[in-house]
Amino acid sequence: MKVSYYPGCSLEVTAKPYDTSAQQVCRSLGVELEEVPQWCCCGSSPALKMDGLLSTALSAQNLVHIEGQSVDKVVIPCPFCFRRLLSAQEEIQADQDLKTTVQNVIQAEIAGQLDIQNLLGFLRYDIGLESIREKVVQPLSGLRLLTYYGCYLVKPSGVTHYDDGEYPVSMDEVLQALGAEVLDWDFKTECCGAGLSLSKTDTVVELTRRIMREAKFKEADALVVACQLCQANLDMRQEEIGKAEDTDMAIPIIYFTQLMGLAFGLPAKQLGLNHHLIDPISLLKSKGLA
Amino acid sequence: MHRLKGHPEERRFLEEVIEKSGQNLLECLQCGKCTGSCPISSQTVGGPRQLIARILHNMQDAALEDPTWWYCVSCGTCANRCPVEINMYQVATALCEMAEEAAVAPCEPAIHRFEELFLKSVRKYGRVQELKTVMQFNMRSFQPFKDAKKGLQLMLKGAISPVHFIKGGAKDPRVADIFTRVEQLKQGEKAHES
Numbered sequence: 001m002k003v004s005y006y007p008g009c010s011l012e013v014t015a016k017p018y019d020t021s022a023q024q025v026c027r028s029l030g031v032e033l034e035e036v037p038q039w040c041c042c043g044s045s046p047a048l049k050m051d052g053l054l055s056t057a058l059s060a061q062n063l064v065h066i067e068g069q070s071v072d073k074v075v076i077p078c079p080f081c082f083r084r085l086l087s088a089q090e091e092i093q094a095d096q097d098l099k100t101t102v103q104n105v106i107q108a109e110i111a112g113q114l115d116i117q118n119l120l121g122f123l124r125y126d127i128g129l130e131s132i133r134e135k136v137v138q139p140l141s142g143l144r145l146l147t148y149y150g151c152y153l154v155k156p157s158g159v160t161h162y163d164d165g166e167y168p169v170s171m172d173e174v175l176q177a178l179g180a181e182v183l184d185w186d187f188k189t190e191c192c193g194a195g196l197s198l199s200k201t202d203t204v205v206e207l208t209r210r211i212m213r214e215a216k217f218k219e220a221d222a223l224v225v226a227c228q229l230c231q232a233n234l235d236m237r238q239e240e241i242g243k244a245e246d247t248d249m250a251i252p253i254i255y256f257t258q259l260m261g262l263a264f265g266l267p268a269k270q271l272g273l274n275h276h277l278i279d280p281i282s283l284l285k286s287k288g289l290a
Numbered sequence: 291m292h293r294l295k296g297h298p299e300e301r302r303f304l305e306e307v308i309e310k311s312g313q314n315l316l317e318c319l320q321c322g323k324c325t326g327s328c329p330i331s332s333q334t335v336g337g338p339r340q341l342i343a344r345i346l347h348n349m350q351d352a353a354l355e356d357p358t359w360w361y362c363v364s365c366g367t368c369a370n371r372c373p374v375e376i377n378m379y380q381v382a383t384a385l386c387e388m389a390e391e392a393a394v395a396p397c398e399p400a401i402h403r404f405e406e407l408f409l410k411s412v413r414k415y416g417r418v419q420e421l422k423t424v425m426q427f428n429m430r431s432f433q434p435f436k437d438a439k440k441g442l443q444l445m446l447k448g449a450i451s452p453v454h455f456i457k458g459g460a461k462d463p464r465v466a467d468i469f470t471r472v473e474q475l476k477q478g479e480k481a482h483e484s
């Protein structure tokens with residue numbers, strides 16, 4: 001199967017492990033990811049906040065590039081890019097005036113009929129649990145995991161049309177198919193505040209602190225994420241949280257694609273598992289998985 | 291519902307926000323589910339319910355200087371839980387644009403600074419140069435070594451490359467053109483109005 005792949009800015013530089021593990025896992029599952037030629041930034045939250053038209057136009061520019069690829073499906077690992085491109089396409093379809101304006105701004109015609117999917121949803125539903133299970137050579141037994149979906153992948157439901165905005169389960173199902181033990185908790189979609197990480201660090205430390213305190217209470221081995229913003233934020237702020245709570249706080253934050261790769265028998269280093277601040281390697285070694 | 295009794299002139303601001311955001315704030319029940327769920331509501335940041343109350347009461351200055359929409363991280367939790375599906379991050383965009391038009395100084399300069407630097411980078415390179423933007427933000431906020439230790443650790447692990455702190459990627463003039471055309475369009479509208 002061949003699909004278009006829109007990595008987004010973070011996966012090029014700060015979230016390489018997400019990109020490389022996604023690429024390898026898709027290859028193992030017989031999926032060919034064809035990167036969108038000449039893609040650009042979707043404008044992320046700054047454009048969405050400061051300039052609605054600019055935000056929609058940047059997404060539309062990417063949709064046009066994808067439409068040029070002659071595949072009908074695009075798979076997007078970054079939840080923000082996923083939600084933004086999906087919502088831009090819907091906005092343009094619903095409003096002819098907006099469509100005309102946007103087409104003028106990007107100076108291109110847009111069809112607006114793409115099947116836009118996030119990477120997790122694509123693997124869970126299009127590829128399916130059965131195919132995932134078949135590839136497992138090293139079951140992740142003995143790993144106690146919590147799934148953390150964050151916001152943009154599922155919220156608001158009326159925009160993402162994906163899983164459940166309050167209590168999603170798709171990542172849980174994938175990890176269970178890999179043989180891991182998935183714990184239950186109430187923080188699957190609690191916001192970690194990543195967008196304010198630089199400008200309002202205190203707010204973000206408080207938000208991540210609530211999440212990590214609960215993760216520790218649940219005695220999880222690791223938190224599994226599908227978003228590079230959540231990954232960086234939760235990985236980076238634990239030192240401060242530990243100090244504030246007067247306790248050791250060092251729970252690895254791992255991409256679900258890294259765990260898929262590991263279960264498929266790929267080496268931990270090749271999946272970038274040695275590239276996180278809180279190193280998951282010793283945990284994985286203790287479980288005989290690395 | 292005294293908000294509906296106002297003279298049309300008194301409802302001008304409210305109507306503009308509704309039109310720009312596409313969110314029918316007149317349906318708001320003031321139930322507070324949004325603020326109760328909003329991650330950024332705090333003692334100093336009033337949250338979406340209060341912001342909507344200000345808009346409904348035509349308190350333009352208070353609404354355009356409300357920190358809530360600057361803080362809003364577009365998490366979508368409010369829209370998910372709101373009984374009438376009001377999406378606050380769309381309202382945030384509308385208010386941000388209206389505040390800029392009305393030349394209201396950003397009441398949250400740090401958030402504004404970051405968002406501007408981010409978009410500057412996108413305008414120049416087509417893709418945001420994250421690490422360079424972080425550096426620029428920290429320099430301009432007079433805290434050059436903020437999180438520097440973590441950056442260094444990640445570099446030592448080989449997770450990020452020092453090059454990306456200084457060097458940008460290739461330039462992408464097509465994206466700069468999009469920025470320019472959006473600007474021109476807005477200036478045209480302004481000229482048309484006045």
Ligand code: SF4
Pocket residue numbers: 317318319320321322323324325338339342368371372373374375376
């Ligand atoms: S949840 Fe909806 S109806 Fe309730 S106060 Fe918030 S915006 Fe208004």
Ligand code: SF4
Pocket residue numbers: 324327328329330331338361362363364365366367368369378379
């Ligand atoms: S979208 Fe904005 S206003 Fe709504 S809950 Fe999230 S941060 Fe709060």
